[in-house]
Amino acid sequence: MEALRIGIVGAGAIAQRNAKEAAASGSAKIVGVFDLNHKVARDMAKALSAPFFPSYESLLVNSDVEAVLLSVPHHLHKSMTVQAASCGKHVLVEKPMANTLDEAREMLACCEKNGVQLTVNYSFRYLPKIQKAKQLIAEGALGDITGVQIIAHQFKDRGYWSGARSNSPDDWRASKEKCGGGFLIMNVCHVIDYIYFVTGLKCNRVYSEYATLGSPAEVEDIIGVTSRLDNGGIVSISASSIMRGTDQSEERIWGTKGTMILNGEGLSLYSTRPIDGKRPGKMTRYAKFPNVSWTAEWVKAFAAAVRNRTRPDISGREGWDNLALISAAYHSMEKGVPMEVAPFPHDETPGA
Numbered sequence: 001m002e003a004l005r006i007g008i009v010g011a012g013a014i015a016q017r018n019a020k021e022a023a024a025s026g027s028a029k030i031v032g033v034f035d036l037n038h039k040v041a042r043d044m045a046k047a048l049s050a051p052f053f054p055s056y057e058s059l060l061v062n063s064d065v066e067a068v069l070l071s072v073p074h075h076l077h078k079s080m081t082v083q084a085a086s087c088g089k090h091v092l093v094e095k096p097m098a099n100t101l102d103e104a105r106e107m108l109a110c111c112e113k114n115g116v117q118l119t120v121n122y123s124f125r126y127l128p129k130i131q132k133a134k135q136l137i138a139e140g141a142l143g144d145i146t147g148v149q150i151i152a153h154q155f156k157d158r159g160y161w162s163g164a165r166s167n168s169p170d171d172w173r174a175s176k177e178k179c180g181g182g183f184l185i186m187n188v189c190h191v192i193d194y195i196y197f198v199t200g201l202k203c204n205r206v207y208s209e210y211a212t213l214g215s216p217a218e219v220e221d222i223i224g225v226t227s228r229l230d231n232g233g234i235v236s237i238s239a240s241s242i243m244r245g246t247d248q249s250e251e252r253i254w255g256t257k258g259t260m261i262l263n264g265e266g267l268s269l270y271s272t273r274p275i276d277g278k279r280p281g282k283m284t285r286y287a288k289f290p291n292v293s294w295t296a297e298w299v300k301a302f303a304a305a306v307r308n309r310t311r312p313d314i315s316g317r318e319g320w321d322n323l324a325l326i327s328a329a330y331h332s333m334e335k336g337v338p339m340e341v342a343p344f345p346h347d348e349t350p351g352a
């Protein structure tokens with residue numbers, strides 16, 4: 001397969017990994033780098049032996065560039081996607097897809113209109129642990145899913161909010177207008193995505209409470225979300241970036257036939273069924289998973305979708321579904337009422 005020729009846009013913290021892994025994926029060639037901060041862009045271009053571009057426009061008009069990989073602050077995801085799609089470039093955009101559903105709707109429509117593919121970086125799906133969880137659930141290990149609990153707590157210090165740990169420091173993460181929200185949209189979005197992926201279910205109604213209790217930021221640093229899945233099961237999310245001590249991160253998924261626990265140690269499964277050659281009625285631990293570059297897998301899958309003209313694994317639809325839950329959670333707290341989760345706008349974007 002001919003490598004997808006990608007222009008890297010944004011050469012800040014995560015772009016370092018994205019660009020390196022894309023280049024090493026075997027499915028992509030880096031053909032340009034642009035960042036408003038010319039120094040970090042030039043450094044990256046040099047390291048990758050790729051051309052530096054002095055502006056986004058100059059990169060977009062270059063015919064060698066087939067796709068852009070956008071690793072920029074959230075408030076730029078919409079405008080930079082629309083600009084790229086309008087120039088006929090495919091788009092790999094970092095999570096979240098955008099800050100609002102109106103922005104996401106415009107991105108979907110513009111990519112559709114210009115016949116370009118869009119993918120959102122929810123690449124944790126390619127982690128072997130997550131793939132295994134999906135396989136076990138598909139084989140019926142849990143029966144009908146009745147409950148999901150997401151626990152995500154860590155501590156983000158002042159340096160995080162001021163961008164001090166980035167090679168391109170900026171305090172956009174603390175701004176509601178630029179970041180769209182706090183720990184939910186910034187971090188827990190990954191977990192929501194892979195829970196949707198492994199269960200094949202989505203949330204349709206949400207209640208939420210959030211606050212900013214210990215961070216120099218406008219966005220939330222603690223949030224609780226209760227939600228109903230489309231099969232009637234209940235999801236509960238407890239998340240914060242102000243819990244001192246060791247990070248706590250665990251997901252529990254249970255159903256009529258079993259329980260699954262995903263955490264830093266791997267995956268544990270209890271099933272009343274004989275699944276995967278294991279004895280029923282016993283807790284089985286899957287702890288050893290191969291190391292995989294999830295970012296490279298994401299780029300590889302997208303390059304194949306572009307070449308084969310098929311829908312990417314993680315398309316605008318997955319980006320929308322994720323943002324729809326997050327937006328409903330924020331609106332629930334702001335309005336003090338439960339909110340319905342907005343369905344994917346099929347009619348406006350057939351096949352997106």
Ligand SMILES: NC(=O)c1ccc[n+]([C@@H]2O[C@H](COP(=O)([O-])OP(=O)(O)OC[C@H]3O[C@@H](n4cnc5c(N)ncnc54)[C@H](O)[C@@H]3O)[C@@H](O)[C@H]2O)c1
Nearest residue numbers: 010011012013014015035036037071072073094095166168
């Ligand atoms: N997938 C993951 O695991 C993961 C991890 C961290 C961050 N992210 C996401 O990656 C994105 C970037 O985050 P980051 O931590 O790298 O931020 P960062 O602040 O370190 O880097 C952002 C870069 O964008 C550049 N930039 C700003 N405005 C620009 C413009 N108009 N044109 C071109 N470049 C511009 C900045 O100069 C900076 O270099 C966000 O969407 C974030 O949520 C994803």
